[in-house]
Amino acid sequence: MLDDAAAAQTRHSRAHVPGAMPGAGWLILVVLATGIAVWSMRYGLPVVPQPNLSNFVTRRPALTIHALSASVALLVGPWQFLPGLRARRIGLHRALGRTYAVAILVAWLSSIPIGLHAETGMVASAGFLVLGAAWIAATGVAVERALRHDIAAHRRWMVRSYALTAAAITLRIYLGMAIALGIPMTLSYPAIAWLCWIPNLLAAEWWVRRAAPAS
Ligand code: HEM
Secondary structure (H helix, E strand, C coil): CHHHHHHHHHHHHHHCCCCCCCHHHHHHHHHHHHHHHHHHHHHHCCCCCCCCCHHHHHCHHHHHHHHHHHHHHHHHHHHHCCHHHHHHCHHHHHHHHHHHHHHHHHHHHHHHHHHCCCCCCHHHHHHHHHHHHHHHHHHHHHHHHHHCCCHHHHHHHHHHHHHHHCHHHHHHHHHHHHHHCCCCHHHHHHHHHHHCCHHHHHHHHHHHHCCCCCC
8 A cells, every 4th residue: 555655656656757868869969969069060161151141240249159059059959968978977067057057148139139130030039938938937947946956857847948048959851851952031031030949848748748767
């Protein structure tokens, strides 16, 4: 009887903790995140290949700071979900976590001036600005939960945070698809500024709510 109650309690406390990331999914995430982050870091070069944005001409410092800091967050994030790294190298996990959070703070602040002047106008601007607000909020709550040693909640909020960081991946996939389908940028870009993150956030919500063993 007591065993049943203990088992039920364990199931309950595990129900809202995101589980370990499956190997293949994690590998695909690392490859995409690393590729996009490394390519995005070209904004740090003196001569930038394929800038393609009016923000590059009018707000280059903000765009450069954004591209470099956001790339650090994109690169670092997937490693934080490795249960082995968390368990064996907690000092490294904390150092990477601080790097991730500071990178997002800088990337979010620098995204505001460029977000106000996104390509194609107000709808796209609003999509990026709301994404930025959700990004810093989710990351801030995740950090606050870690400081309060509420590790289960910290993990849930970090899953949400990285799902938003991964908007950098989905945005580029959808843009490529829109170009391949011949959809004009004036139509595709405003939609993608929202679509690049809302489904990610819904997927993250599903991920953290499904019953999964704690890692
Ligand atoms: C998740 C929150 C993010 C927000 C709110 C955001 C916002 C923006 C905005 C507003 C622009 C300018 C778009 C335009 O001028 O039309 C931009 C461009 C850019 N962002 Fe982000 N961004 C985010 C995440 C990231 C991440 C994680 C990366 C990491 C690679 C990244 C890398 C870039 C790059 C490289 C550009 C320049 C455009 C390009 O070459 O693709 N951003 N971002």
